[in-house]
Every structure is written in structure tokens, then in C-alpha cells.
Amino acid sequence: xxxLLSVRDLVVRYGQATAxxxxxxxxxxxxxxxxxxxxxxxxxxxxxxxxxxxRPAGGECAVAGRVAxxxxxxxxxxxxxxxxxxxxGAWTVRDRSPARVYELxxxxxxxxxxQAGTLSGGEQQMVAVGRALMARPDLxxxxxxxxxxxxxxxxxxxxxxxxLNRDTGMAVLLVEQNARLxxxxxxxxxxLESGRIAASGPSAELGQSAAIRAAYLGGAMDxxx
Amino acid sequence: xxxxxxxxxxGIATGCTFALVATGFVAIYRVTRVVNFAxxxxxxxxxxxxxxxxxxxxxxxxxxxxxxxxxxxxGLLVGLGAIGRRGTPVLxxxxxxxxxGIGSYAVLILAFGDQPVSFDGVGGALAVAGxxxxxxxxxxxxxxAAAFAALALFFNRTYLGRALTACSSNPHAAxxxxxxxxxxxxxxxxxxxxxxxxxxxxxTPLQPVAFNSDVGLAINGFAAAVFGGxxxxxxxxxxxLVLGVxxxxxxxxxxxxxxxxxxxxxxxxxxxxxxxxxxxxxxDAA
Numbered sequence: 001x002x003x004l005l006s007v008r009d010l011v012v013r014y015g016q017a018t019a020x021x022x023x024x025x026x027x028x029x030x031x032x033x034x035x036x037x038x039x040x041x042x043x044x045x046x047x048x049x050x051x052x053x054x055r056p057a058g059g060e061c062a063v064a065g066r067v068a069x070x071x072x073x074x075x076x077x078x079x080x081x082x083x084x085x086x087x088x089g090a091w092t093v094r095d096r097s098p099a100r101v102y103e104l105x106x107x108x109x110x111x112x113x114x115q116a117g118t119l120s121g122g123e124q125q126m127v128a129v130g131r132a133l134m135a136r137p138d139l140x141x142x143x144x145x146x147x148x149x150x151x152x153x154x155x156x157x158x159x160x161x162x163x164l165n166r167d168t169g170m171a172v173l174l175v176e177q178n179a180r181l182x183x184x185x186x187x188x189x190x191x192l193e194s195g196r197i198a199a200s201g202p203s204a205e206l207g208q209s210a211a212i213r214a215a216y217l218g219g220a221m222d223x224x225x
Numbered sequence: 226x227x228x229x230x231x232x233x234x235x236g237i238a239t240g241c242t243f244a245l246v247a248t249g250f251v252a253i254y255r256v257t258r259v260v261n262f263a264x265x266x267x268x269x270x271x272x273x274x275x276x277x278x279x280x281x282x283x284x285x286x287x288x289x290x291x292x293x294x295x296x297x298x299x300g301l302l303v304g305l306g307a308i309g310r311r312g313t314p315v316l317x318x319x320x321x322x323x324x325x326g327i328g329s330y331a332v333l334i335l336a337f338g339d340q341p342v343s344f345d346g347v348g349g350a351l352a353v354a355g356x357x358x359x360x361x362x363x364x365x366x367x368x369x370a371a372a373f374a375a376l377a378l379f380f381n382r383t384y385l386g387r388a389l390t391a392c393s394s395n396p397h398a399a400x401x402x403x404x405x406x407x408x409x410x411x412x413x414x415x416x417x418x419x420x421x422x423x424x425x426x427x428x429t430p431l432q433p434v435a436f437n438s439d440v441g442l443a444i445n446g447f448a449a450a451v452f453g454g455x456x457x458x459x460x461x462x463x464x465x466l467v468l469g470v471x472x473x474x475x476x477x478x479x480x481x482x483x484x485x486x487x488x489x490x491x492x493x494x495x496x497x498x499x500x501x502x503x504x505x506x507x508x509d510a511a
Binding site: 051053068069071075076077078079080084087088089091092096131135 | 384387388390391394395397398399400401402403404
């Protein structure tokens, strides 16, 4: 079976700077995979290459289906209505009715006429996820789901993502600085460091690794205390 | 009193043509962040080609419609030159439009000659409250109102119009949802061309248009567009009408040669005032 997402020896450069240096990664249909790593590791670059916004300088990046991205910082059309934001998410597909997204996120239906920029952070993230879902993606690439949001809001959104994955078989690639959240939510994970895959495997095993605990889970701090 | 009303009427008529040029600036700037220096040339193309088509025996309305269409095609071509290559810096695009605007003189002289042209619009005049009002004034106002209504519908109610607004609101997000922002930029250039062409077609019966009439039109149109930070068509309309009336009053009560100074002074004052509040030309509208 060919995987949904196949990244092989991917090299991406910004001018002289190499952001990704030989990254390989695979993701099967319906899988939920985490990508963790420190700031500047190249996580967003990888997502933008998968989304087709950046061209690889080497290697390959093949997606057997549609990708939609929930970008870091939401990136909504701030001065447009919630409904317009959702409908624009369907630019590449024929069905532009937001009814399905309103079913998934009932609060959005109530604020459909409001300007997206006036919503709270959690509501905006809901719009961003909804907008990505409008493209009926086979793979949802989420960049920093939790950034700047209250823990309860994050739990709610994470639960939604897990349910979407189980119910619709949509694959999810979750980029997170909050490694604990990502490893809890996704059965499998990759660790990206300075443009290279530093580790990969089942989240449970990665979560036990001393190096990862020290770097991303605050494990070293736990042990000190 | 009736003299004042006459100045007002003619000011509103020319103000309407400034408004159309101004919205052309706005349409293009919103999507591409390029101030299109060739905007005045679109109006000249519209006016002069309408004249040429009419003198070849084409009936009114058809000749004007074709002239507007031609201006839209010219707009598209200027767009291809200015932003067709992905990743062209905004400043480079701006200089390209400036170059095309100046280069257009040669093409316009070759195509239409170097003499100012004019043609008859709708003839006759109405007497309103003791003021003789040329019917062409009313036509200009009606067509401008219709054009603005159509633009409002287009930008607010159609999917393509929302996508153009999305490119203005957040270009990165627009690309993320799969909108080709370069192609949208070209659409906006064609729209800017059509709006400029419409201005030229309406203006030429009011005052003769020559190959180098673009400078005056562009200055007035830009001054009006700056009212709304080059982003809001409605504010540009108000700005254009104020400008048109102010110039008609200056020309009427003072000297006609002071007329164009009004636009320049007003534009400078506005830009200085706006710059003290926020950048007149915002780098991004995030």
C-alpha cells in the first residue's frame, strides 16, 4: 500500500540557509502522527512544503490526496466574517456549504456573521480548523494547535481532532511545541531537530526516552524536583 | 447662486471620473500592494480608442463598451508585466508600471496621433432649478453610481470578489487555502484597466483627452484614493467628489491653472496627516 504522505530525503532552502536537510517521513491513510521539536527546527517549513507552498531543493514530497493546513497563529481573514472564512477554505473544491463544519463545531454557526478578527483565540482556532476542513482534506496538517490557548480550549480542540480522525478516517499531522499533548494524542511521532529527523517511533516509547523527556517534556526538571 | 450650482454640477461630473480612476488604484493596490502608475493611461486608452471606434462608424454604447474592454486587456497586459513573475518585489512592480505608463505615450501617439481628441456624448441639456445641466453630466453620474453598485455587489456577494478581498486581507492565508494570488492580482489589474477605461470614455466628451492626459488623471485619482488609505473604494468616491468640486470652484472663482494644484496640495496634506496617525501606504493590512 502506498502511504498517504511520503517524504524522502527532503531538502528545503531559503536562499543560502538550509531549513530541511534530508528529512524522510511517512504517514498512512487515517493515521495520526505528531511532529515535535524545538523552535526553528524546520517544522513549519516541512508543513509548508507538504502544503505545496514551498518547493524542495532536493528529495521528494508526495501526497496521495488533498492536504489542508491549519497554520500557526490561525492566519484568518480577520476583517471577513466567519462564514466567509469557511467558504474560502473550499476554494479548491466544489462544495462550498459550511453546513458540515457547523455540525462539527456548533458554536461557529452562532457566530457565522461575526468578523473573524473579533473572536477569542480559541474561537479563532476553531474557525481555522473549520476552514481547513472545508477543503475535505485527506490529510490535515496542524501547526501549533495549542499555541496561546487556554488548556481547557486546547483539550476541547484536541478531542475534536481525535474524533474527526476516528470518525472520518482523515489523517492528521500535528506539529506541536507542547510535546506532551502531541504524544498523548498521536500514536506515532517524529522528532525534528535542526532540519533533520532526530528520532521517530511510537509515542509511548519516545515519551520514555530520557533525551526526549529532557528536551521536550521537562523530564529533567521533574527528576530534579 | 446659479453659477455656484453650475460649478458644483461640473465638479461632481469630473469628480465621478476621478472616482473611477481612484477605484482602479484601489482595486489593484488592495490585492497586489502595487501603486499602479499606469492607471491614468488606462483612461487615455479608453477615451482615445472610443474616439477612434466612433470615427470608424461604430455606434455609441458599442464603441464605448469595446473601448472599456480594450482598457481591461491593456490592464491585464500591464499586470503581466508588473506582477506576472512570481516573487517580483512590490517596488520593482511599481517601477515597471511607471515605465509602462511613460512608454505608453509612444504607443498612443502611433495609434491615435498626438492631438487631443473628443467626441460628442449625449447631447442637450436640462434646466434644473435655473441651471443648465448638460445631459452628459447626468450620464456620468448615473454610470459611476451603477459602477460602484456593481463593484460593491461583486466584492461582497460573489465568491471571486470574496477571494480578491481575501488576498488583500491575508495573502499568506489566501495561498494556504489554494487561491493563486498572482492570478488574482492579474484579475485586479484587468478590473483596474476597465475602471480606468470607463473613466476615460465618460470624460472625453467633457474635456479633450490626449496621450499625456494620464498624469492629471492619475494625480487626481491617486489623491482621491489616498483618502481611504488606497484600500476603501467608498472613501475614494467621497474623496474624488470633494476633489472634483473643489477644483471646479477654484477654476470658477480663481484661475483654471490653479486647478491641478488643488489635488496636489490636498494629496500632500492628506498623506502627511495620515502618516502621523498610521502609514498612508500600509505595508500589510494584518
